[in-house]
Amino acid sequence: MTVGIVAVSHSSKIAEGAVELAAQMAPDVELVAAGGTDDDRIGTSLEKVLAAVEQSLVDSGGDGVVVLTDLGSAVMTAESAMEFASAPEAVRLADAPLVEGLVAAAVAAQGGAGVEDVLKAAEAVRFGGGTERPDETPHTGAPDASGDFELINPLGMHARPAAKIAGGLSGMDAEVTVNGVDGMSIMALMALAAGQGTTLHVEARGKDAAKAVGYVRRLVEEGFGEL
Structure with missing residues (x-):
């Protein structure tokens, strides 16, 4: 169930x-x-x-x-x-x-x-597609963890991969960006229009930063289960 x-x-x-x-x-x-x-x-x-x-x-x-x-x-x-x-x-x-x-x-x-x-x-x-609240100040400076991963699935960053990234990251204690956009926003990820062969640059800050980057890496390397 x-x-x-x-x-x-x-x-x-x-x-x-x-x-x-x-x-x-x-x-x-x-x-x-x-x-x-x-x-x-x-x-x-x-x-x-x-x-x-x-x-x-x-x-x-x-x-x-x-x-x-x-x-x-x-x-x-x-x-x-x-x-x-x-x-x-x-x-x-x-x-x-x-x-x-x-x-x-x-x-x-x-x-x-x-x-x-x-x-x-x-x-x-949240409303508007992001996770940041109005009273929050975004982190600046070097990320706690980062990585670059090449998309290998044929359709690239379409709805299903975006949902898998956003859904998984939402349960972690970290702020994550993917190519500069909010990693927990399905719409923002889809708007990247990242096709096969595109490199995703992932930056994470917070307690689960390394876990978050590793999560995205595994999804990308597995082709989001689409290979």
């Missing part, structure tokens, strides 16, 4: 599309879409979200559930569903962007992370 994940959106198409995308990176994770109203209009439905949470609780086999939402009332609907859930203590609501947070959470769950670490992976993404 893995942690279950529920995507709540005002649009059924957005929820289903986000789940479809995340499932490509995390095929073993139970992902449930809860979008739109009961008559398929734009909006949210307490009954639909509660049903999704209950389904996810069953599918996760007691491992817990993380819920992600899009806008305003979706958060309130999700909170209400959690209150009425059969096991509210096993459900966590992530403060994270729906699509990127969902992918990061799914990748973490695919790797066997527990519910708190899956929640942390989603929230590490």
Whole structure:
């Protein structure tokens, strides 16, 4: 079993599309879409979200559930569903962007992370695609660990490799950049448009700096499992 994940959106198409995308990176994770109203209009439905949470609780086999939402009332609907859930203590609501947070959470769950670490992976993404909070000052000076690794997988830095890097790094105590962009931002990594043969320059600062660089190195050398 893995942690279950529920995507709540005002649009059924957005929820289903986000789940479809995340499932490509995390095929073993139970992902449930809860979008739109009961008559398929734009909006949210307490009954639909509660049903999704209950389904996810069953599918996760007691491992817990993380819920992600899009806008305003979706958060309130999700909170209400959690209150009425059969096991509210096993459900966590992530403060994270729906699509990127969902992918990061799914990748973490695919790797066997527990519910708190899956929640942390989603929230590490933050809104706007980065991990830095407004009151944080970025580290300067020499990194604690670094490395240069050549992409060998045929498609380079597309969605799945980006998700694997970001999802794995999100659970580590380190600030990581890849070719100058946030290593925990799936969208920023994809925006590098790094093709096969491109060298990734990885810099990490913090307690898990060496572990983070080693993690990226292994992924790159294994071709992200695509060879």
